[in-house]
Amino acid sequence: MHGSAFRHKLLTVLLLAPATVWLVVFLVLPFVAIVVFSVGERAPEGGYQAAFTMAQYANLPARATAFWNTLILAPVGAFACLLVAYPVAYYLALRAPERWRLILLALIVIPFWTSLLMRTYAWMYILGGRGIPALLSYIGIEDLRLINTPGAVLLGIVYGYLPLMILPIYVSLERLDRRLLEASADLGAKPLSTFVGVTLRLSLPGVMTGLSLVMILLLGEYLIPSLLGGGKVFFIGNALVDLFLQSRNWPFGSAIAVTLVFVSVVVLIIANRVSTRFSGARQVDLI
Amino acid sequence: MRAFIVAVFAFLYLPIALVVLFSLNAGRHASELTGFSTQWYGKALANPFLVEALKNSLFIATTSALLAAVFGTAAALGLARVNIRTRTIFDALLGAAIVVPGVVIGISTLVALVQLFAVVNPFVASIWPGSTPPRLALGYGSIVAAHGLFSMALVSMIVRTRLGSLDRNLVEASSDLYATPLTTFHSIVLPQIMPAILAGFLLAFTFSFDDFIIAFFVAGAQTTLPIYVFASIRRGITPEINAIATIVLCASVLMVVFAQLLLRKTKPSH
Numbered sequence: 001m002h003g004s005a006f007r008h009k010l011l012t013v014l015l016l017a018p019a020t021v022w023l024v025v026f027l028v029l030p031f032v033a034i035v036v037f038s039v040g041e042r043a044p045e046g047g048y049q050a051a052f053t054m055a056q057y058a059n060l061p062a063r064a065t066a067f068w069n070t071l072i073l074a075p076v077g078a079f080a081c082l083l084v085a086y087p088v089a090y091y092l093a094l095r096a097p098e099r100w101r102l103i104l105l106a107l108i109v110i111p112f113w114t115s116l117l118m119r120t121y122a123w124m125y126i127l128g129g130r131g132i133p134a135l136l137s138y139i140g141i142e143d144l145r146l147i148n149t150p151g152a153v154l155l156g157i158v159y160g161y162l163p164l165m166i167l168p169i170y171v172s173l174e175r176l177d178r179r180l181l182e183a184s185a186d187l188g189a190k191p192l193s194t195f196v197g198v199t200l201r202l203s204l205p206g207v208m209t210g211l212s213l214v215m216i217l218l219l220g221e222y223l224i225p226s227l228l229g230g231g232k233v234f235f236i237g238n239a240l241v242d243l244f245l246q247s248r249n250w251p252f253g254s255a256i257a258v259t260l261v262f263v264s265v266v267v268l269i270i271a272n273r274v275s276t277r278f279s280g281a282r283q284v285d286l287i
Numbered sequence: 288m289r290a291f292i293v294a295v296f297a298f299l300y301l302p303i304a305l306v307v308l309f310s311l312n313a314g315r316h317a318s319e320l321t322g323f324s325t326q327w328y329g330k331a332l333a334n335p336f337l338v339e340a341l342k343n344s345l346f347i348a349t350t351s352a353l354l355a356a357v358f359g360t361a362a363a364l365g366l367a368r369v370n371i372r373t374r375t376i377f378d379a380l381l382g383a384a385i386v387v388p389g390v391v392i393g394i395s396t397l398v399a400l401v402q403l404f405a406v407v408n409p410f411v412a413s414i415w416p417g418s419t420p421p422r423l424a425l426g427y428g429s430i431v432a433a434h435g436l437f438s439m440a441l442v443s444m445i446v447r448t449r450l451g452s453l454d455r456n457l458v459e460a461s462s463d464l465y466a467t468p469l470t471t472f473h474s475i476v477l478p479q480i481m482p483a484i485l486a487g488f489l490l491a492f493t494f495s496f497d498d499f500i501i502a503f504f505v506a507g508a509q510t511t512l513p514i515y516v517f518a519s520i521r522r523g524i525t526p527e528i529n530a531i532a533t534i535v536l537c538a539s540v541l542m543v544v545f546a547q548l549l550l551r552k553t554k555p556s557h
Contacts, residue, residue, distance in 0.1 A: 008368070015365030016377075018358040019439060023380045026436045027387075030395030037398055084295060091292050104296075106547050111299050113490065113546075114539040115497035117513050118532040121520060122302035125309070128524065162299065213386075220388020222500050227520065237390045237500070244394055244504065257394050261387065268386075 031261075037254035046248035056255035063256060066239040069225075071263075073150065073235070074218035077157035078165075078211050084158060085165035085210065090199075092166075093173035105170070112163035120156050120227050127152055127228070148230030156224040161217065165210040172206025173199070205275035212271030216264045236260055303536060310529035327530040337531065340515035344496055347427060347511060351434040352491035358435075359442025359491075360484050366443070367450055384440035393504030396433045400425060400505065425507025433501050438491030442484070445550075449483035482549040489546040493539050 041051040060067070092104055111119065125131055127146040136144055146152055176199065184194040222237030229235075236256060243253030313324035331337055362381075366374055404423045412420040453476065461471040499513035506514060516531060 012365050012368045015361045016369070019362035019365070019377075019381075019443065022358065022432075022436060022439060023377075023384065026396060026399075026432050027380060027384055027392075030392075030399035033399040033402060034391075034395045087288065087291055088295050091288060095288070102551075106544070107296065107299070109547065110540055110543050111303075113493050113497075113543040114303075114536055115513065115532075117497070117499050117516060118306070118536055119303065121516070121528065121532055122306045124520065125524060125529070126302055126305060130524075159298070159302070162295075216386060217388060220390040220500075222390055223517075237388075240390055240394060241503070244397065250398065253394065254398065257391050261391055264386070264388065 034254040034257050037251050038258045040251045040254075042249050042251050046250075048250050056252045057259070059252060060255065060259065062252075063236075063239045066234045066236050069234055070219060070221075070236045073153060073157070073233070074215050074221075077154055077161070077218055078214040080154060080158050081161050081165040081214055082207065082211060085162055085169060086207070088162075089166045089169035089173055089203075089206075093170050093176070094178075108163050108166050112167075116160055117223055119160060120223055123152070123156055123159060124227050127155075147228060148232050150229070150233050152228040153225050153233045156228040157218060157221075160224060161214045164217070165214055168209040168213070169203055169206040172203045172209075176202050208271040208275040212267050215267050219260055219264055219267070306529050306536070307533045309526065310533040312526070315526055327526040328534075331527045331530040331534075334527070336510070337512075337515060337527075340510045340512045343427070343509055344512040347430050347434065347502075348492045348495040350427075351431045351438055351495045352488050354431070354435050355438030355442050355491045356484055356488040359439040359487060360446050360480070362439065362443040363446035363450060366447065381440040381443060384436050385444070389498065389500040390504075392433060392436065393501040396429065396501075397425070397504045400429055425505055426509050429505040429507065430502050430509065430511065433505050434491075434495040434498060437501075438487075438494060441491055441494070442487035445487040445490075446480055446483050449480050453479055486546040486549040489542045489549070493542045493546075497535075497539060 037048055038056050039052050039054065041049045041053060041055070043049040088108070092101060092108075096104060124147065127133075129147075132146060133144045180198050180202070181194060184198050185191075189197065220237050221235055222241060225233050225235040226238055226241075240253055240256060240260075243249045243256065310327055311323055311325065312321065313326065314321035362377070366377055369377075408420075408422050411422075415421075457475050458471060461475050462468070466474070497513065498511075499517055502511045502514055503517075510518075512531070512535065516528060516535075519525070519528060
């Protein structure tokens, strides 16, 4: 008996060992490394010099534009996604014919798993000088500039992250007990107050999951602003690429990255608080 | 409402359709629709840099997805055998591996590996008997490791969902009939979780094949297909890129459709 308990434990350890090593070496230790770097100094030739200083964090306002752009466009983009996504999720969960539902759902999931680079590139091609503006010039509208504007970045955001917003809302709406809707109507509630009081309220956990997932991914976004915003709409992600790969100021870049993780955690905590206030179960099916 | 839904689906698919359409256009630009041609595909596949980048991407995606499928499945099986406290710690770490933005994963892996190499390389050089000691550097290995982190967390999530709905009666019946644990695993558990493992593998492959930002930081001197495409978009849009984009899009769509079909099979209630 004793031997079999030992074998049981040994097998568990062996099964978990590779994942543990991977998580520690490529997730935990790297995060510790950037925290250490963020309190260090920049070496004269670029790179890192050991120190213990808050100077990098005090210097964060030097990249204020990137922070502002990100902290404004990430929530705005996430809410714009929500406005488009909610009716779609509502239709799929409560209105779509049964035999179409799975096919429509698959059509939503597929773009999410195809290259964001290629999908953003498609818009670059469409909005660029040889795309829509060139076609519009045939009908007399000249010199329209679409690409490299905040509007183009917002469009790219909605396009890129729409599936990720639809899925969690769909999951929470699909679980909704339809008898509650009937009860609300039977008790004389108008359709609008049934929607606000029952449907919207009960789908709030899905809405919060979608909002927080999209917002966190947008906080670290690099491709969309750099392809559709040109040099003009700069995100934190762009500042990080510049600091690590071009100007090689690693300690300052690390301080920005640590701040980014901190902001993401705050977003997650807020979203979690809001959704647990309204209902318990939350689960996302990304696949 | 119907009209809005149709508009959203058009919004999702029209841009992709346009890229495919213009990859088959003989003219150089959208404003020159001059006829059907596959010349841009020929030009793209004759470009040695592009073919090299494609081979790198295929190698990296296959390796990282294979490692993730094996270790992720092992982790999912292991986590079904531990107490709740250990499981909570793993849940938090695996969740972080999925949620932490790619740009942060890329940066932190770069910083950590460069520091590690700065220690290991001189040490290896000092004890190496020959004149050319091996040097660790960024490249295939670092991309595979960084992609594998996300993919392993993804595979373990998918396999755990499947393990949760496993028919326990079969497992018990098997051991009641004196099957060894290994036989039970091999003939009862593995066949039931295999579709989930395969789906996880395909999604992990797709993720790695499509990823730009993580590879951008840890690729060192290597080029993956997304890095090559990004750099050539920066140099100016050419119809060749439409052809590559179409190939990549078709490949990922096939992968995801296949993964979806496998996962449908694993959900018994659907």
